[in-house]
Structures are given as C-alpha cells and as structure tokens.
Amino acid sequence: DGGITQSPKYLFRKEGQNVTLSCEQNLNHDAMYWYRQDPGQGLRLIYYSQIVNDFQKGDIAEGYSVSREKKESFPLTVTSAQKNPTAFYLCASLQNSNQPQHFGDGTRLSIL
Amino acid sequence: AQRVTQPEKLLSVFKGAPVELKCNYSYSGSPELFWYVQYSRQRLQLLLRHISRESIKGFTADLNKGETSFHLKKPFAQEEDSAMYYCALRAETFTGANSKLTFGKGITLSVRP
DSSP states (O other): OOSEEEEOSEEEEOTTOOEEEEEEEOSOOSEEEEEEEETTTEEEEEEEESSTTOOEEOTTOTTEEEOOSBTTBOOEEEOTTOSOOOEEEEEEEESSTTSOOEEOOOEEEEEO | OOEEEOOOSEEEEETTOOEEEOOEEEOSSOOEEEEEEEOTTSOOEEEEETTTOOOBTTBEEOOBTTTTBOOEEESSOOGGGOEEEEEEEEOSSOSSGGGOEEEOOOEEEEEEO
16 A cells, blocks of 8 residues: 655664655645654654644654655654664654554664 | 553464453543554554444454443454554544554464464
8 A cells, every 4th residue: 555655664874873764655644753663662653743844742752853844755864862773663644633544664773 | 641551462362262452541531542453564554443433354442431441352363363453542632732643562463273
C-alpha cells in the first residue's frame, strides 16, 4: 500500500554525525508524525506536525529535529546529541480526527 | 496525561485456542481506542478501532469504560495471527495536540501449529 514512503530502509551513522530520515506522503494528509520503536518499549512519539510550517515536540524530542516546509514531506534529523539513536523509526500521517493514522515501512538506524 | 498498559509481552497459544490480548488505559476523558498489528516484515497497520464496533479477521474488542479496558479477543487463533499487537489511545477532541496517539508497549502473539 503506497501513500507514505520512508527512505532509506537502513541507515548507518558514525559517532558525532547528524543523519536525516526522509518521510514523504501523497495522501494529502495534513498531520504527520515520527515515532521511535524499540524492543519492549512500544512506539514513542518524537515530533508531530498538524500543518505546514508548524510542529510540536512529542514525548522524546531531545536529540532530534524536524521541519515541515511542504505538506507532503516531514524529514527527521537525528543529531549527535541523541545518545542512543539505534532504533526503528516510523513515520505516520493522518487526514483528520475521524481517521486512523497510516504508517510507513520504517527506517532502521544503526551506529557504526 | 494518557497512558496505555499492555501487561504482557508475549502470548503463545496453539492453533484453535482462544486469544485475549489485554489493554488497559488511563485517561480522564472519553478516549478513542485502537488496535494496531505488525506482521513480520510488514508495516504497522490498523486492525480495528472501538468506534467501528466491527470484527476484523475474527478479532473483536469492546471498550469497557468502567474497567478502562480494551481487550482484543479471538475465539480460535490461526497461525497467520502471529504478529506484534499494539493498543493505542487518542484523546477525544482533535484540537492540535490531542490528535496524537499514545501506544502501549506491545505484545507478541505466537500461534503454534
């Protein structure tokens, strides 16, 4: 099922390096979300955006940054300040409150 | 603040056995509850939501406000039900911050032949 595309599927980061994860959707959804998935932790919200040029911190925003310059794109940057970045990152989007969130395939980030 | 609790990490049953995946929540208002499923090598997808009151793939879940629970049930498990299941809560109004989902930690269901 298309709609939300995350890239790359696998990403490796060196110590002290920033990396950016891509999330694109062609569903014309207003809201977009970034989650981090760790074994035994479930999904935890990093950042979310209700509309273009606006975003809010989620529960674990420290060490991450986002931008929302276009409706269809919501990239996530994992900065060097994030001390434990190894995880599976999921992007989601939502049209309105009556609909469920749709998820991408995810990006697995590992530290070299 | 809202919270979702899935007390078990793993449930292993034989094919044909009944399944109940537990979910309890904490929220002061009227929440919307969801069950999401993640099959091996597939993306996270919605299984069902309480406002739809429907059965998907033989699964049902009833919102019990008195017990603040939304347990997922299936009378006869199939091998293809093996997956990771997440319970999630969304606050009652869509006013910016309230559209976000709060997830439980998830439970792995393993159905043996």
